[in-house]
Amino acid sequence: MVWEAAIGGSAVDAPAASAAVVAAEGVEMTYPGAASGAPATPVLRGVDLAVAAGECVALTGPSGGGKTTLLNLLGGMDRPTRGRVLLAGQDTARLDDAALTRLRRRAVGFVFQFFHLLPALTAMENIALPLELAGELSAADIAARSRQALALVGMEEYADRYPGRLSGGQRQRVALARALAPRPQLILADEPTGNLDRQSAQQVMALLRDLSRAQGAAVVLATHSAEAAVFASRVLPLRDGRLAAATAPPQDAAGTP
Numbered sequence: 001m002v003w004e005a006a007i008g009g010s011a012v013d014a015p016a017a018s019a020a021v022v023a024a025e026g027v028e029m030t031y032p033g034a035a036s037g038a039p040a041t042p043v044l045r046g047v048d049l050a051v052a053a054g055e056c057v058a059l060t061g062p063s064g065g066g067k068t069t070l071l072n073l074l075g076g077m078d079r080p081t082r083g084r085v086l087l088a089g090q091d092t093a094r095l096d097d098a099a100l101t102r103l104r105r106r107a108v109g110f111v112f113q114f115f116h117l118l119p120a121l122t123a124m125e126n127i128a129l130p131l132e133l134a135g136e137l138s139a140a141d142i143a144a145r146s147r148q149a150l151a152l153v154g155m156e157e158y159a160d161r162y163p164g165r166l167s168g169g170q171r172q173r174v175a176l177a178r179a180l181a182p183r184p185q186l187i188l189a190d191e192p193t194g195n196l197d198r199q200s201a202q203q204v205m206a207l208l209r210d211l212s213r214a215q216g217a218a219v220v221l222a223t224h225s226a227e228a229a230v231f232a233s234r235v236l237p238l239r240d241g242r243l244a245a246a247t248a249p250p251q252d253a254a255g256t257p
């Protein structure tokens with residue numbers, strides 16, 4: 001595979017720490033209780049986090065701990081019950097829905113836990129869609145970008161396949177390519193290696209790490225995999241609605257585990 005070579009390799013130094021691409025300040029999240037008036041339990045109870053360009057942060061912690069909830073808040077898919085989320089310097093609470101959607105399209109690439117590929121579109125068309133919605137590139141450039149993103153994840157042979165005829169791991173890689181193609185400042189990835197074999201998982205993690213380093217993207221991913229977390233520059237366990245102090249990854253993330 002040539003994924004690393006295709007984006008310039010991992011020899012590029014991380015850019016100097018700059019203003020956070022995304023920040024959470026005292027973020028609390030409580031989903032509304034059941035219609036019966038059952039008490040609503042808070043999922044996030046005060047999360048503070050700042051992620052700079054060039055960083056790759058792994059959120060870990062138990063199932064139901066709030067990892068997906070936090071990713072949704074960081075990416076402006078949802079708004080916190082209390083506290084602030086600053087995305088590309090903008091307070092998401094101050095933006096109306098249309099402005100928040102525009103900001104999200106411009107700044108965020110989201111790899112969903114359950115992919116959310118559109119079944120009626122081919123792999124290539126799924127990847128091209130966000131670029132078309134952004135309306136900034138010519139059709140030729142969109143096609144070139146989409147092909148390049150497919151190549152990055154080793155899926156160029158499957159450009160014309162529909163998601164229903166791809167394996168879970170192949171869908172995951174198409175979903176990753178769709179998130180990368182617009183070259184967003186922030187990449188949010190929910191269990192990006194959950195459906196992959198060990199080797200593919202390591203390739204996807206190396207790709208995310210190198211995107212943060214070489215392209216200066218900020219990457220935040222949720223994972224249950226200790227092996228995946230090794231690639232992150234910071235590992236943050238989410239427990240009881242709060243982020244525990246950062247733990248260093250178990251070994252130098254630059255080395256090939």
Ligand SMILES: Nc1ncnc2c1ncn2[C@@H]1O[C@H](COP(=O)(O)OP(=O)(O)OP(=O)(O)O)[C@@H](O)[C@H]1O
Nearest residue numbers: 031032043062063064065066067068069070113222
């Ligand atoms: N839309 C929603 N409405 C109500 N409750 C929700 C909603 N989404 C998530 N929850 C609840 O919030 C809690 C955290 O869920 P979340 O999906 O963020 O956990 P997670 O850490 O991503 O778990 P997993 O590792 O299983 O993906 C869970 O108790 C879940 O039931």
Ligand SMILES: [Mg+2]
Nearest residue numbers: 067068113190
């Ligand atoms: Mg989740």
